[in-house]
Amino acid sequence: MTLARFRPSKGTLALGALSALAFVVAVMRYAFGLRAISNLSDGYPWGFWISFDLLCGVALAAGAFTTASVVYIFDLKRFNPLLRPAILTGFLGYLMVIVALLVDLGRPERIWHLIIFWNPESVMFEVGWCVMLYTAVLALEFSSVVFEKFGWRRLSALHRYVTPALVILGTLLSTLHQSSLGSLFLAAPTKVQPLWFSPWLPVFFFLSAVAVGPAIVIVESFISARVLQRGLETELVGELARAIPLALGAYLILKVFDLTTAGEWGSAFQGSTGALFWLEIIGGVILPLGLFALPSVRRSDARLFGAALLVIGGVVLNRFDVSLIGWARPAETWYFPHWMELAMTAGIVAGGVMVFGLVARYLPLFTPSHAAEPAE
Amino acid sequence: MLIDETRCTGCRACQVACKQWNDLPAETTRNRGTYTNPPALSANTWSLIEFKEIETRGQIGFYFLRRACMHCEHPACASACLVGALHKTAEGPVLYDDHKCIGCRYCMIACPFGIPTFDWNKGLLDQPLIRKCVFCADRVQNGLTPACAKACPSRVILFGGRDELIAEGEARIRQSPGRYVNRIYGKAEAGGTSVLYLSSIPFEQLGLPRLDSAPVTVLSEWVMRYTLPFAAAWGAALTGLALLVRWRNRGKPKRPSSKEAA
Ligand code: SF4
Ligand code: SF4
Numbered sequence: 001m002t003l004a005r006f007r008p009s010k011g012t013l014a015l016g017a018l019s020a021l022a023f024v025v026a027v028m029r030y031a032f033g034l035r036a037i038s039n040l041s042d043g044y045p046w047g048f049w050i051s052f053d054l055l056c057g058v059a060l061a062a063g064a065f066t067t068a069s070v071v072y073i074f075d076l077k078r079f080n081p082l083l084r085p086a087i088l089t090g091f092l093g094y095l096m097v098i099v100a101l102l103v104d105l106g107r108p109e110r111i112w113h114l115i116i117f118w119n120p121e122s123v124m125f126e127v128g129w130c131v132m133l134y135t136a137v138l139a140l141e142f143s144s145v146v147f148e149k150f151g152w153r154r155l156s157a158l159h160r161y162v163t164p165a166l167v168i169l170g171t172l173l174s175t176l177h178q179s180s181l182g183s184l185f186l187a188a189p190t191k192v193q194p195l196w197f198s199p200w201l202p203v204f205f206f207l208s209a210v211a212v213g214p215a216i217v218i219v220e221s222f223i224s225a226r227v228l229q230r231g232l233e234t235e236l237v238g239e240l241a242r243a244i245p246l247a248l249g250a251y252l253i254l255k256v257f258d259l260t261t262a263g264e265w266g267s268a269f270q271g272s273t274g275a276l277f278w279l280e281i282i283g284g285v286i287l288p289l290g291l292f293a294l295p296s297v298r299r300s301d302a303r304l305f306g307a308a309l310l311v312i313g314g315v316v317l318n319r320f321d322v323s324l325i326g327w328a329r330p331a332e333t334w335y336f337p338h339w340m341e342l343a344m345t346a347g348i349v350a351g352g353v354m355v356f357g358l359v360a361r362y363l364p365l366f367t368p369s370h371a372a373e374p375a376e
Numbered sequence: 377m378l379i380d381e382t383r384c385t386g387c388r389a390c391q392v393a394c395k396q397w398n399d400l401p402a403e404t405t406r407n408r409g410t411y412t413n414p415p416a417l418s419a420n421t422w423s424l425i426e427f428k429e430i431e432t433r434g435q436i437g438f439y440f441l442r443r444a445c446m447h448c449e450h451p452a453c454a455s456a457c458l459v460g461a462l463h464k465t466a467e468g469p470v471l472y473d474d475h476k477c478i479g480c481r482y483c484m485i486a487c488p489f490g491i492p493t494f495d496w497n498k499g500l501l502d503q504p505l506i507r508k509c510v511f512c513a514d515r516v517q518n519g520l521t522p523a524c525a526k527a528c529p530s531r532v533i534l535f536g537g538r539d540e541l542i543a544e545g546e547a548r549i550r551q552s553p554g555r556y557v558n559r560i561y562g563k564a565e566a567g568g569t570s571v572l573y574l575s576s577i578p579f580e581q582l583g584l585p586r587l588d589s590a591p592v593t594v595l596s597e598w599v600m601r602y603t604l605p606f607a608a609a610w611g612a613a614l615t616g617l618a619l620l621v622r623w624r625n626r627g628k629p630k631r632p633s634s635k636e637a638a
Contacts, residue, residue, distance in 0.1 A: 029499075030499060030500045031499045031500075031501075032497075032499045033495070033496055033497045033498045033499045033502070033504060034494075034496050034504075035496035035497045036497075036499075040496065041496065042416060042417065042418060042484065042490075042493040042494065042496075043416070043490070045481040045484035045485060045494065046481060046485060069614075072618065073614060073617055073618045073621070074617075074621055075618070075621045075622055075625055105478055105479045105480055106477070106478070106479015106480070106481065106494060106495075106504050106505075106506075107477060107478050107479035107500075107503075107504065108478075108479075108500075109500065110476075110477070110478045110479075111478055113459045113476060113478050114458055114459060114478065117459035117460055117461075117476050118459075118460065119457055119458055119459060119460035120600060121455050121593075121597050121600055122455065122456055122457055122458040122460075122482070122600070123456070123596050123599065123600060124456065124457070124458035124480060124482045125458040125459075125600075126600065126603060127458075128458055164618060168611065168614045168615055168618060169611075171614055172607060172610055172611045172614060175610060176603065176607060180603075183596055183599045183600075184482070184485075184596075185485075186593075186595040186596040186599060187452060187455070187456050187482075187485065187486040187592065187593050187595075187596040188485050188486055188488075188592070189592055189595065190488050190585060190587065190592060191485070191488075199595055202599060330416070330490055332415065332416070333416075
């Protein structure tokens with residue numbers, strides 16, 4: 001395959017156009033300030049980008065650490081074929097998070113300050129370090145694909161040797177990072193709705209990330225099977241899906257326990273926030289929990305895909321509920337994302353999809369290889 | 377500083393003095409059917425008189441809340457800032473270091489009073505920053521009182537040491553119990569604040585948030601304190617688990633992938 005044969009399809013052109021638009025928006029943002037392209041304000045200092053690009057982005061990158069720990073910590077080597085695409089999805093996910101942060105931060109040119117100025121009391125300090133370190137770990141985990149492509153045997157051998165340690169480090173960092181995004185909101189106990197505020201926020205964020213990890217792997221396998229016209233490893237993917245009800249079940253039990261001890265069930269039956277709460281719990285937790293527990297669902301491509309979308313939808317709704325919809329807004333303030341905020345996000349995602357497509361085309365992404373087997 | 381709302385006439389001399397001393401430009405606003413103007417604190421308005429029409433005992437009354445940074449004893453903004461750009465000084469003011477901030481705006485999320493504001497209209501070359509009341513630290517260091525306290529003709533804003541001001545406030549409540557709510561706002565709220573309020577109507581009605589006496593960041597600080605020990609234990613547990621699984625799987629033939637991908 002050579003570049004010369006590359007003819008962009010309609011889809012690629014559309015993705016390219018979205019990215020180009022986002023680039024223009026970014027230039028405007030840097031030239032004229034955040035107000036020029038967003039509806040962020042002193043009443044809503046965080047908006048769509050934090051809720052979607054950061055909170056959802058990191059949660060949806062959880063496929064990488066969940067799959068990697070299945071293969072290397074639980075030593076279930078048969079899941080190997082799912083690993084490389086999962087890691088690539090996670091790696092690109094983190095890169096997209098970083099790009100979005102560079103747009104959202106007030107002073108992106110100072111992002112490196114987090115390395116030299118420390119405040120270990122701050123949850124944001126942990127978030128920053130986790131983004132930085134885990135992105136590096138994902139890059140290293142993925143580097144084997146590059147080594148293999150270019151036939152660098154020595155490096156491949158070294159990689160095989162260190163991979164288990166790398167995966168343990170990655171799982172540790174992911175645990176910290178996923179949970180710390182929940183902890184961020186512990187500092188605002190008076191501003192997050194009681195239905196979502198809880199001292200258990202870090203645990204909720206972690207458990208829902210564990211549940212959504214395999215769901216993302218399902219969706220990503222399903223889509224790349226379609227687009228790249230490969231067979232879907234239904235059996236394998238279905239088996240991975242068995243982890244989802246466990247995580248969702250733990251989440252549900254903790255949520256019931258938490259709302260009961262906090263005495264907050266009353267708010268679950270009030271107004272539109274109550275309705276959102278039930279949508280999230282029934283649609284995103286209870287329903288998929290039941291579905292994934294059924295063998296008939298786990299054996300069918302379409303049903304797996306549908307149930308996975310439910311889990312993803314539930315997690316996305318949850319992140320928005322915690323950070324934006326359930327946010328106590330000061331009087332007279334209101335927020336709805338500006339179209340340029342959405343265009344920015346769409347452009348970043350489009351860029352990620354294009355890079356995924358390029359990598360799938362030119363690097364050995366789907367070849368299950370012994371390169372991923374650890375040397376023991 | 378002690379702010380006795382019962383004495384305030386709503387003249388806004390403090391608001392103007394703050395702008396003058398700190399060189400803050402005026403804002404263009406439109407009539408919104410209220411005397412509060414500009415509508416909210418912003419990067420160019422660090423101190424604001426909010427006009428409230430409140431019905432008490434069957435009568436509509438005009439009440440004035442001076443809103444600005446509370447200079448908390450245990451500031452949530454400082455606890456939240458990842459680069460430590462905000463800090464509590466020994467003299468009382470909570471100050472901001474222009475050179476450290478990366479603009480993440482987490483301080484705005486954490487502050488229970490909704491005080492820090494951001495330069496939303498500035499592009500990168502204009503160097504946007506977080507802005508809020510600085511307690512006129514430059515004046516105070518040179519033996520002057522803050523500009524707002526100096527300007528107030530009704531002597532609503534009293535500047536002094538925190539303990540003295542609490543004593544003064546309690547004395548006023550004792551002398552005219554009918555005039556005041558029997559409590560000083562800020563004595564305990566969110567771990568205590570350097571700005572204290574006396575009022576004739578409940579503080580929540582005036583627009584001040586109802587807060588516990590614990591700093592709002594107790595939970596997040598607790599989590600951060602145990603994060604490293606947790607990370608060490610979790611890392612060890614994951615390593616142990618990986619080794620255990622391998623030890624149990626020893627000798628078993630390596631299972632082939634259940635299905636080779638195409
Ligand atoms: S009122 Fe808000 S900005 Fe001022 S010191 Fe307290 S937490 Fe910080
Ligand atoms: S916006 Fe600046 S001052 Fe506020 S928390 Fe972030 S880095 Fe600190």
